[in-house]
Amino acid sequence: MRINIYYGGRGLIDDPTLYVINKMQQVFDELRVETVKYNLFEQKNSIMTLPQTLKAADGIILATTVEWLGIGGYMQMFLDACWLYADKEKLSSVYMQPVVMSTTYGEREASLTLSNAWTLLGGLECNGICGYVDDLASFEVNEDYSVLIEKASENLYRAISQKLKNMPTSNMAVKQNVLRTKGIELTPQETEQLSKFASDDRYVKKQKADIEELASLFKAKLDLSDNTAGMEYINDFKSHFESKNEAISSYAFTISDKQKKLILELNKSEINCYYGNKENVDVEIKLTSQVMDSIIHGKMTFQRAFMSGEMTAKGDFKILRLLDDVFTF
Numbered sequence: 001m002r003i004n005i006y007y008g009g010r011g012l013i014d015d016p017t018l019y020v021i022n023k024m025q026q027v028f029d030e031l032r033v034e035t036v037k038y039n040l041f042e043q044k045n046s047i048m049t050l051p052q053t054l055k056a057a058d059g060i061i062l063a064t065t066v067e068w069l070g071i072g073g074y075m076q077m078f079l080d081a082c083w084l085y086a087d088k089e090k091l092s093s094v095y096m097q098p099v100v101m102s103t104t105y106g107e108r109e110a111s112l113t114l115s116n117a118w119t120l121l122g123g124l125e126c127n128g129i130c131g132y133v134d135d136l137a138s139f140e141v142n143e144d145y146s147v148l149i150e151k152a153s154e155n156l157y158r159a160i161s162q163k164l165k166n167m168p169t170s171n172m173a174v175k176q177n178v179l180r181t182k183g184i185e186l187t188p189q190e191t192e193q194l195s196k197f198a199s200d201d202r203y204v205k206k207q208k209a210d211i212e213e214l215a216s217l218f219k220a221k222l223d224l225s226d227n228t229a230g231m232e233y234i235n236d237f238k239s240h241f242e243s244k245n246e247a248i249s250s251y252a253f254t255i256s257d258k259q260k261k262l263i264l265e266l267n268k269s270e271i272n273c274y275y276g277n278k279e280n281v282d283v284e285i286k287l288t289s290q291v292m293d294s295i296i297h298g299k300m301t302f303q304r305a306f307m308s309g310e311m312t313a314k315g316d317f318k319i320l321r322l323l324d325d326v327f328t329f
Contacts, residue, residue, distance in 0.1 A: 001160060003028060004057040005037040006050070008064035008075030016101040016133040017065040019140055020149055024061065024099070027153035040074035047077045051086035059095035059126070059160045062114045066102035071110045079117045091123045097156045098128035107132055124166050126159045128152065233262060234273045236296045240327050243269035249319045252281040256288040266326065283315035298329040 005025070009015050021037070028035045036057075040047060054060065064075045082091070098114040100107045111130040118125055129152045133139045158164070233255075253262040258275070265272040291310045294300040302323040305311035313320050 001058050001157075002034045002036065002056055003059045003061065003156070003160075004053060005035060005061045005063060006040060006075070006078060007037060008040050008062070008072045008078065010065075010067075011039060011041050014136050015065050016103070016131075016136050016139060017063050017099060019136065020099055020101060020129060021061065021063050023146065023149045024153040027150050028157070031154075031157050033157060040078055044074060044077070047074070048081045048085060050078060051082045054082070054086055054094060055090055057094055059097065059156055061097050061099055061128075061156070062118070063099040064110065064114070066100060066104060066106045066110045068104055069106060071100070071113050075114075079114075079121075082121055086121065088122050091121050093124070095124045095126050095156065095159050097126040097152070098130070099152075100128070100130040102130070102132045103134075105132075119169055124159075126156050233292065233296065234275075236329075237264060237273045237327065238271055240329050241266075241271045242326055242328055249283070249316075249322060250278065250281040251319075251323070252278060252284045253292070254284070254286045255292055258289070266322075281315070282319045283313055283317075285311060285313045285320075287311040296329055 005021055007017065007021060009017050011018070025035050025037070036053075038050060038053065040050075043050065062075065064071045066072075070076075096114070096118040098111045098118075100111040100114065102110070107130040111128060115125050115128075129149065131145075139145060248268060249266050251264040253264065255262060260275040261277060263272075263274055263276055263278045263281070265278075287305065287310065291300070291305055295302060295305060300310075302311065303321060306313055306320070
C-alpha cells in the first residue's frame with residue numbers, strides 16, 4: 001500500500017500541519033505502509049507534473065495550513081493540475097483524506113473545499129482532520145490530540161484496505177448535469193506529456209515567442225493587404241486628376257470597409273492622397289466601397305451619388321461639386 005502526502009503550506013517550523021502529517025507518517029510506518037511526501041512549495045515549478053504521481057498511490061493526504069483565507073495558492077495549483085492533467089479513471093479509485101490546520105479562522109471551510117474538489121475530480125473521500133492551533137507547543141504535548149491523529153490515520157488505512165465505498169453525493173450529479181467546462185480528451189500518455197510541457201518554462205516561453213512571431217507575420221500581411229487595397233484608390237485619383245487653378249481644397253473620405261480615412265488634398269496643380277487623419281478638412285464624405293468603385297469606374301459621379309443618398313457629405317458643398325470637375329473618371 002502506498003499513500004502520497006501533498007503538503008501545501010510554506011514549510012514554516014511552527015506550522016502545525018507539519019506536526020500532524022509527521023505523526024501520521026509514524027502511524028503508517030508501524031502499519032508498514034509506504035508514504036511519499038511532496039512539498040508543493042519546493043516543487044512549485046513542476047506542480048503541473050505532480051498529478052502523474054497519483055498513478056502509484058492507493059490513497060493520498062491533502063494537507064494545508066490556513067494562514068489567512070482558503071487552502072493556499074500551492075494547493076489550488078495542484079488541484080487545478082489534477083483537473084487538467086490527471087488520469088480521471090485512476091482517480092476514481094484513490095482515497096483522499098484532508099488535513100487542515102489553522103492559525104486563524106477557516107479550517108472547516110478549507111477542509112470542505114478540499115473534499116468538494118476531490119469529489120468533483122471523481123475520487124473517493126475519507127474523513128479527515130481539521131483544527132485550530134493557537135499554541136503549537138501545547139498542541140504537541142496533548143495526548144488526546146495525538147490519539148485523534150492516530151485514529152484518523154487508521155481510518156484512512158482501513159478505508160483503503162477494505163475498499164470502502166462512499167455514499168452518492170449531489171456534487172457528482174451537479175458535475176454531470178450542470179458543469180459546462182469540459183476536460184481535455186487525451187490519452188493518459190498524451191496527458192502526461194502535456195503536463196510536462198506545461199511545467200517547462202523554456203517550452204512555454206518558446207511557444208509564446210512563436211505565437212508572437214506568427215501574430216506579427218499575419219499582422220504584416222494584413223497591413224500589406226490594406227495598403228495594396230488603399231493604393232488602388234490613391235493611384236486612381238492621381239491618374240485621373242486634371243489641374244484646376246481654383247482647386248485648393250481638402251477632402252476626407254470615410255469608406256465603409258476601410259479602417260482609416262482617405263485624405264485628398266488639392267492645391268491647384270498638385271494632389272496629395274493618402275490614408276490617415278486630417279483635421280479641419282473642407283468636406284467630409286461617407287460612402288461604401290461599392291459606391292466608390294462605381295465612381296472610379298465612371299458609372300456614377302460624386303454629384304449623382306450625393307443626390308441619390310448613396311453618399312453623404314458635410315462641409316462646403318461648393319467645394320464638393322469641384323470633385324467632378326477635377327477628376328474625370
